[in-house]
Amino acid sequence: SNSVSVIDTATNTVVGSPIPVGSLPAGVAITPNGQRAYVTNGGSNNVSVIDTATNTVVGSPIPVGNNPLDVAITPNGQRAYVTNEQSNSVSVIDTATNTVVGSPIPAGNNPFGIAIAPASQQKASLTIAKSRTGKFTRGNKGTYTITVGNTGPGTTDGTTVTVRDTLPRGLTADRISGSGWNCTRSALTCTRSDVLPAGSSYPPITLTVRVSCSAPAHVTNKATVTGGGDTTTHTATAPTTINPDKHCDKHCDKHDHR
Template sequence: MTHATFRALCAFTSATFPSAAWMAGLLRWRPPVSGRWRGLVAGCLALGLGAAHAAPFAYLTSNSSTVRVFDLATQTTSDVVLPGPVGNGVAVNRQGTRVYLAGVTARGVLIPSLQVIDATTQAALPAIALNGPSGASWAGVAVNPSGDRVYVANPDGRYVAVVDPGTRQVVNTITLTGKPANLVFSPDGSRLYVSNGSNGTGDSISVIDPQTQTVVASVAVSNGPSDLSFNPQGTRLYVTHPQSNVVSVIDSTSHRLLSTLPLSFSPVSAVVSRDGSKLYVSDYSFNGAQVAVFDTRTNALLRSIPVGNRSTGIAITPDGRSVLVVNFLSNNVSVIDTATDTVTATVAVSNVVGPFYGAFISPDTRAVGPSPTGTGTVGLSLNGGGSSCRVTNPSFTTAPGTPPAGMRLVHGVVSFTATPCTNGARVTVTLTYPSPVPDGAVLYKYGRTAASPAQAVYTPVAATVSGNTLSYTIEDGGVGDEDLTVNGQIVDPVGLGVPLSVLAGLAAVPTLSEWGLLLLGGLMVLAVAVRGRRPG
């Protein structure tokens, strides 16, 4: 097939199947044609024609039930319409598959629900009932590292609701003395921190043990604590106070208030740079139009960055290169370069309001790409390794070197680097293949080992199989980490080997020529058109 013919087929395919979801569905569909059909769709996705969704995205709230999905790569937005309006808090789970938003008042009626977005398809899912008391309102949202519990702050009820997203039930409530605004997990996931306001008396940060779901410590702070942000090391917690114009600095190991950083404006949200050296604080003053930058080592104010008017939410991108700032009154988003601390882009986003706090940018813990063998789409996701551990440099390539004897790596090899992770961390990797993993298949690691430090070899990896997914665990510096060093970085090329005997036993399927593919696509379009013209 010539390059021109291939691009023409891609254009035809994109016109026939206008959404990425349709094309992704084709990769899972098994028509009576050769792998070239699936290879065509996969290749089109790789070219970016009808490209599938890819992280990261920022989820921005509006003054209605519409969530603005901001693509950080293209700096464009799309919309997801939810069953009801949402409030100040947004949380994307660590796996990058779900977005949770707490419901708020709609036409005078309170919506006691947790709104949910499928982050893989950018589609609204059914809301989860929170069963709050009459007149309850909801604020911050946080998800534990494993993604099996969602915590929602209820200021009026003075408690935190614990939700099981699997069963869609509130499984517990944690009583607090103050009115909780926001919640955040420590980077290692061992503690949940909650900001509690009490109208100026008894304001505090509550520390919750998620295992026992009880309050184990409390830190007194200035009135009106709001947003919470950890440094990557998990040793410092920064708390904004919009009412008193300060930021509290807390030692999270001893649970002591270390200092307060004074500001000339109303600080509403904060985020720490990926290297932990700088703190960025947004300005919610009515005429505010700046982001303050502090040196976290000296607590000195370094500079003020001009942005849009009345900023709300602020968050850092997974690669640490940019800070995103939501500007309420300006109806736009500012993108700040963390190397130069200058605004590199200002993007108009209509009716944008927030969020005011929360992990509203999806993590780079996933990667999706076409297999080089034309079998379909291969997906990869990480779980664990610390809050900053993410996928970098993913590639989907043909099998390097000489495959193991009697095996064929049917979907090629997935290569990736996980960084920056906690030193010595154990990370669970899940691979999703376009077809069920057959009996006798073996996952192989390709790279250096302690026994073969000078030469890359294929090594079997213990894995758990479920349908078309396969999961395994790898430790920084341990077996399977190609750099053989405990350094917070895991390098891991892997491929699925299927015995040649199994492949030989598979029944051959008929194939279609390129013109046959075009004819098949044309017939499908014709069928849709004819159906659309039927009188209803």
């Protein structure tokens, strides 16, 4: 009938009228929040999206490969994976925009079923980025920004996430802080244990340093992140040029260490 019927499982009766979709609907998957149903239309080579609150189709059908049959949605609800039987491929849909992401993924001949590991088996993959703000000049202060993200596919597991910074010769820590982070200046570490979803980032950490008058012309600041269920230590570096200052002399060095 090129439609989807909705059954009330309490009474086992059909609710409302059938929802028109594309030609030869084959597979259906519901987002984890229950708000959307993704239906593969094998004869139309597209996917219809149903709003489950109103039982109406949202937007235009999403074009995929030839004869899409099955569909599975990631535990975080951010992606829908569709098998294209006659194209021997899998299409990936961004559920936020309902558009296909990248090129189809080649598969074997006539792919039919698809499944995604449950969230309990999906781990976080942390990232760390480090940047500097403005110029670094001898005898003055400089600022670095450290950002920790999670590229997924899973969330962090609630264990402690630890950021450690290692300053090069010529730089000393003045202040380190970040919203929600527990930071210790003497150890140049920041920790937190709140769960970070895939595709998200924690608030940035700001590190302010003093630049010694004897600092080399070129230094590299390094930071690492560990924890959160990710067993890998991730590293970010920030190569920094130190600019000279004509007023910076031996008295400036004494001031830096007072």
